[in-house]
Amino acid sequence: MKFRHYSVxxxxxxxxxxxxxxxxxxxxxxGGGGHAYEVCKRLSxxxxxxxxxxxxAAVQAASVRLSEFGGLVTVIRSNxxxxxxxxxxxxxxxxxxIILDLGVSSYQLDESERGxxxxxxxxxxxxxxxxxxxxxxxxxxxYSEMELYRIIRDYGEDRFAKNIAKHIVQARKKGPIxxxxxLVEVIKAAVPMKIRMQKGHPAKQTFQAIRIELNRExxxxxxxxxxxxxxxxxGGRICVITFHSLEDRIVKNTFRKxxxxxxxxxxxxxxxxxxxxxxxxxxxxxxxxxxxELEENIRSKSAxxxxxxxV
Numbered sequence: 561m562k563f564r565h566y567s568v569x570x571x572x573x574x575x576x577x578x579x580x581x582x583x584x585x586x587x588x589x590x591g592g593g594g595h596a597y598e599v600c601k602r603l604s605x606x607x608x609x610x611x612x613x614x615x616x617a618a619v620q621a622a623s624v625r626l627s628e629f630g631g632l633v634t635v636i637r638s639n640x641x642x643x644x645x646x647x648x649x650x651x652x653x654x655x656x657x658i659i660l661d662l663g664v665s666s667y668q669l670d671e672s673e674r675g676x677x678x679x680x681x682x683x684x685x686x687x688x689x690x691x692x693x694x695x696x697x698x699x700x701x702x703y704s705e706m707e708l709y710r711i712i713r714d715y716g717e718d719r720f721a722k723n724i725a726k727h728i729v730q731a732r733k734k735g736p737i738x739x740x741x742x743l744v745e746v747i748k749a750a751v752p753m754k755i756r757m758q759k760g761h762p763a764k765q766t767f768q769a770i771r772i773e774l775n776r777e778x779x780x781x782x783x784x785x786x787x788x789x790x791x792x793x794x795g796g797r798i799c800v801i802t803f804h805s806l807e808d809r810i811v812k813n814t815f816r817k818x819x820x821x822x823x824x825x826x827x828x829x830x831x832x833x834x835x836x837x838x839x840x841x842x843x844x845x846x847x848x849x850x851x852x853e854l855e856e857n858i859r860s861k862s863a864x865x866x867x868x869x870x871v
Contacts, residue, residue, distance in 0.1 A: 567594025568801055568860045572847050573659060574598050576799045576867040582606040583656030586647070588640030588788070589613060591665045593622035599659075600629045610652070611635045612643060614689035617667060639689065641784040644791055658788055658798040662781070662807055664688075664771070666859065676771065678763035681741030686767075688775045696770050700743060701736045705729045715778070715806065716769030724750040724766055740767075768804065778806055785814040789838055792870035797842065801865050808846065808864050815841045815868045842867035 567573075573595055577585065581604035587596045590613035600609050609632055613619050619637045626633045638646050640660060647655070668688070669677050675685030675696060686696035703711075708725035712718050727750035728737065737743050744763045751762040772778055788798055802808040821835035846864035853860055 567591075567598075568661060568663060568857070568863045569847065569849055569853070569865045570595060570598060572865055573661075573799045573801065574602075576842065576847075576865065577657040577659070577797055578795075579603070580607075580656055584608050584610070584652060584654075585657045585659075586610045586612065586643060586655050586791075587659040587661075588643055589659070589661045590622045590635065591615075591618050591661060592667065593625040595659050595661060596622060596626055596633075599657075600626060600632060603629075603632055605632070607632060609633050610647065610650075610655075612638050612640050612646065614639045615665075615668070616690060617671075618665065621667075639780065640788075641780045643784070644787055647791070654793045654796070655791055656793055656796045658791065658796075659801075660781075660788075660798070661801045662777070663801065663803045663859070663863070669859075675740055676767070678740055678744050678761055678767045681739050684738060684740055684743060686771045686774050694774065696774055697736070697738060699770055699774055700728060701732050711773045712766050712769045714769075715772040716765035716767075717805070718765040718769070720751050720755070726750070743767075772806075778810065781807060782810050782814075785811065786818065789814075789818050789868060789870060792839075794871055796870045797867055798870075799865060799867050801863055802846075803862050803864075808866070811866050812846075815866060818868065837871065839868055839870040842869055 579599060579602045581602060585599050590596060590611035593611065596609060596611050603609060611622055611633065614637065616637065619635055623635045636646050664676055668674050672680035672682040675682045684695060684697035684700055705725050708728055709722050712721035712724055718724065724747055727746050731737060731746045737746065747763045747766050756762050792798060800811045802811055818838040819840050820837060822831050823833050823835060824831050843866045846866050849860045849863055
């Protein structure tokens with residue numbers, strides 16, 4: 561299947577970057593190269609673009625898409641949490657802009673063999689980096705009921721988390737749960753019919769939770785953002801697109817902390833902690849997709865874009 565990914569909030573992201581033609585830009589979640597292509601179009605021969613993705617299919621697709629820009633582009637197969645390490649190895653200390661589009665690509669959702677979607681029956685995989693050995697099947701069949709409850713509650717924010725975890729543990733006693741279809745049926749049995757009729761697909765939140773746990777998505781984001789901000793040159797910007805409240809909260813709080821890191825008690829007349837601001841938040845409220853974009857791509861419905869500028 562051709563690698564396809566609708567570049568969410570494309571114009572808003574490009575505008576948010578404030579691209580300098582001679583600058584150095586990095587996309588830490590390269591995907592199909594949609595955002596990357598628009599950045600590269602705006603670069604001069606003195607500029608450079610680095611694209612990072614842990615998915616081999618994304619690396620191959622983006623390499624082809626960006627090939628017309630020749631030596632202006634370097635594509636790296638890695639996780640964005642290793643961005644500083646990867647760039648330093650290439651002699652790059654600071655950059656002018658960074659993009660993170662944290663959504664699952666349309667390709668990953670539509671390629672049923674990847675096991676990301678609850679709409680097609682496929683092996684329980686969900687690995688963003690297929691070099692990783694652990695899969696969603698391992699989580700579903702080896703986590704304790706309490707561990708399953710925790711991730712479905714915390715990462716899926718599903719009010720039926722306890723019952724879903726209980727049903728998974730009961731079902732796997734008869735034999736391992738091996739496919740997305742089998743897991744969907746177990747989840748359906750755990751959610752009351754009345755609720756299933758009122759809201760979206762009953763498996764959506766559990767699948768999200770398992771995917772986040774497997775790929776350590778929130779941990780990677782939380783552990784990386786400060787370092788990514790530190791990679792920016794003065795005036796450099798980072799644009800982050802999130803797709804659920806857990807991610808957005810991490811980005812909002814990290815940006816806020818970097819803007820105002822002082823930890824002195826409010827009654828202190830002057831700051832004595834010595835922590836200085838790293839920059840300022842450009843988007844006091846997150847930007848959301850336009851009605852036109854929502855018509856073209858319903859998957860962008862929950863997207864939020866936040867921008868931070870380094871000083």
